[in-house]
Amino acid sequence: MTIIKKEQGRVGVYNEKGFQVEGSFKPNLTGLNPKELLEASLALCITITLHKMVQRDGMEVKDDEVSVDVQAIKASDSPSRFEKCMEDGDVTLPEYFSDEYKNKLIKSAEKACTIGNSLRKGLSIH
Template sequence: MTTLKIVNGQDHIYNGAGMQLVGTHSPDLDGGLNPRELLEASLALCISISLQKMMAFDGVKYDKDSIHIEVTSTKDEDRRKNRFAHFHVTVALPPTLEPDYKEKLKTVVERACTISNTLKGEAVVELVERG
């Protein structure tokens, strides 16, 4: 579970371990991430975890520092929909991997990442007031 509490006018985001980061209302501000950046970060992290699990499963040795993932989202052109319509994910994979294995990784990871599967689907968001 993730919790957001406003503390001294700032959006503090918590998980079970405690306060993890500050949310902001504008992009690219020091000291926090806005909702778009958090969504992009969730997708990047899920892809990273899926890649690493797959390579561990296959017993592949690689330099973890060579993995780099960048996610850019764009909004739907129809402003009435008020949603993100496209997520462009750029992945730098370890250069020591064979081209065929890299293609396999991309295919498997695309199916394995829960966040990307959720973004592709029609998830239900239910807003309930706490009593």
């Protein structure tokens, strides 16, 4: 469960352990706005999935050798929504991985990422 609440002029993102990150009403300020949180959610899910797959395969990577860059693109028509996230080349993996292994990891992570699957297939909001 995630809770958003404003206290003492600050927007906070909380979970059961308490305050986790500052929220923002606008992009590129202190705290994350809704678009940035959406991008972060997808990027973190893919990153976690990639690390699990690499570990499963008995490979080792340094913390800074895997990165996922997600940019959500807003639709130009109504209703207000994002119509696209991620493009080829947004996942960085160690240079010493073969291109075949990199492609396998990326395709597998796309299929296994719960956030990506939810966004791709749609979900009910009540």
